[in-house]
Amino acid sequence: MLLRCFGSALSRIVIACLAILPGATQADDSNALTEQEQRWIEEFESARVEGIAKAKQSTVMVFVPGGGGGGSGVLISPEGYALTNFHVSSPAGTYMRCGLADGKVYDAVVVGIDPVGDLALIQLLGRNDFSTAKFVPSRRVQVGDWCFAIGNPFLLATNLQPTVTAGIISGVRRYQYPSGTLLEYGNCFQTDASINPGNSGGPLYDNQGDLIGVIGRASFEKRGRVNVGVGYAISGDQAQNFLGCLFSGRIVDHATLGATVGTDEDGSVRVTNILSSSDAYRRGLRYGDEIIEIDGQVIQTANDVQNLLATFPASWRIPITYRQEGQSIETLVRLASVHRGSELLQKMKSALPPPPPAPPKPIGPDSERGDTPNPQNKQTPDSDREEPSDTKEDARKEVMRDAAGDPIPDETAKRIEIREGYANYFYNRLKQDGFINRLRNKFPGQDAGQSSWKLSGQTIPVTADQTASKFELLLSNDGYELIIGDESERLTRGDELLRVVDEQRDAGILACLHALQRMLNLGPDKFGETYYWGTMPLAGERPLRDVTVAVHADLEHRFLQHPETGRLEVIEAVAGTDTDPAELWFESKEDQLPHRLQLRYGLTTVLSLEITDWQMQSNENSADNSDEGA
């Protein structure tokens, strides 16, 4: 009875809210609102008006030079970083023009792209105080919640005033099959707010003007390219999962479990096939096991599994719970990539529309262009955006042109660096600089020349039959040595480091420490192939850690740094995809060298060391840089 009262009171308010709008029937006296209800409605309407006013400021209208299309976007940082769709940014190559509701047009460059999830990160240039939208947890959004879309439908916003359309969330956790070759929308929102071509990449806001998703595609069947009340938005949660990777300037891939699932007759979700080389298999998952939970979300159907996995970048390590012979097992699984090697690049190229035909234009004298150039000047097609850039800056300036064939302004061109496998390598270099600065900051005195390390202390038993004993770790140009009690292991070559990791031995610690030492000494430029990877959870836990990958002697090393403190937390040494990497976990107190090291393979700790003395000696200068551990 009470529930019914509540229901009718609520519906009265909902109806009354709607009735404020013109065209509604008048409520008769018996349905008159109480003062409190009236106040609430006024607050709701004010919130909506304020929400729209606020949200308009962060909406971006994207125009591809040369008339190759366009769409919408949403600003997420004061420095001008904005999210849009891959399919919106791709016809532009790396450079586009973006308008804001303030009436100004800004130059923008592509930062990173996620072709499978249809996301692209771009940066608007010229200011560092852009208005931004705020992400709210999109998991909380329910079917029936009010929402609105702001953007550039039919590219109508040539006066730089975006269009606002309102509706409700029609469905959540929708899965949209890959359209064409690549795009896959997992766990996305469905809305009846009017979504049309040109809304793509734009924001879906909640009633308060906070960001819940990035609009992606719509159903246009039977009525041509006009709205039929069914639009989809990539969830804000998914966009945030990929944000770190997009900041890397990379072309990002999505994740797969390495197993297929089906819904059983009893409604349970069971493994129907599993790759024996997958990490899930190494964590014990087998044919017939029941999947119960992925990343804290309960799995009810086989669709749920695909839906959730589609929201993670490849290589993430996430918690999974499964049931095997009546027993629940919680574990961590490293997800594999959906695409292999250069497969993604190939598929991506074939997914791109052909560039509009345009004769190459002669390079005119650079006009003085500020932050508000006229978009009308720039309406012709593509030229040489696929051409790799010359590393010499002057040469690069000469060939850098936009999709219309016009030269890109110098200041903007400085932020574009084309490299195979990257959307824009410029941003990766920025992140690498940040990485090495933070790392050297935590290990002072290691950036000049070669050096030798000597770590000593006590082992901490990790199994019942072990006893504590003294240890020494020596790393120098001559070789790398691990001495525990009376036993010692000495390695001198890179392939020996690879072997001990592959065989999952204690000496794997030498591979990780050697990589650290080498990175501190040589920096990312000389280490070997080094790139900022993006962000991922640390053993399934958030906040997401900054990850930098460095490859040397066939061993791939991943450096995981805490996003706020910059502290190095883990180095993973990966010998191959079919074995567990060596993980070296660092424990340290603020501004001190690590005082504890733990070596793990999979979920097993094989070595734990308490460091009492960490000596670092430069080869040229043998001064003692030792720092006491705890």
Add this chain to the structure above:
Amino acid sequence: MVFLLIALQCHVTAHAQPSMARPSDQVQPKMVKIYGAGGLSGLEAYQSGFLVSPAGHIATAWSYVLDVDPVVILHDGRRFESTIVGFEPSLELAVLKVEADGLPFFTFSDQEDLNWGDPVLAVSNLFGIATGNETASVMQGRVAARTNLDARRGTFQTPYRGEVLLLDLVANNPGAAGGALVDPNGAILGMLGKELRDRKTGVWLNYAIPASVLKKPIGDIIAGRKTTLPDESDPLLAREKSHSPDSLGIGLIPDVLENTPAYIDFIQTGSSASKVDLRPDDLIVLINGRRVAHQRALRDQLRRIDRRDSVTLIVQRGNEILERVVRP
């Protein structure tokens, strides 16, 4: 009352907006997804329906999807084979039944106070995008008009010309037919119609048949007052004692398919059929209130009727539904 106020307060702080989440949540368990015939040449093999009895009766739109016994999926993902227990050709309404009980269902109220401008929610299985236990799609809009339907499918005018609720939302997407139109309280207002165009302008129509129009036929079908299932309980009579197409003076088109529709090919001059103005090309839809799915079903039903009794036929002629009582 105190509880009510607290609940209201909680709602205000939790959502700070009068979300439609609650009504759409309430409605979901009463919605079903229907899968049947189609799947070729742009004919979707799915549509929507909603529960109208705790015993598993489902109201939906009469369409080609129901040409086979359709599969019904409940909101929780449970899957049932269904039988068609009845239909009302003039409304293009069908009622299915699944073998289940204790199901949540819509009740039709006696009074209807609905007008243009009133807010509505359309709940349906549009585009087949939610195939398992996912929620049905919910769209919001308003009643744009109450008027009589004047629509066509292709070049043919549709049989139903009665009152409909025209909606300002795109409610006639593929698969939406048979969905529920509800108010913001979750009460049933009508059934979403099929994809039709306005007869004169060709504009796609978004409409629902009002609950007040549906209430009686649905009630009659559930109560068995209007059953249209072929009744096999009546005994088969000897050929010379029962009716047959010949005895009525009806010639049917050649029976070349497994399910050849019961189209009249010719009428014998001076026969009973000619006296009631049955004509070639009429499609026999019902016989004595029971469904005629194909010619075999027609012959079978005629074999169960004494040749001295009169036979009531419902036929579709062009876009009209006509009743003819053929007296021997």
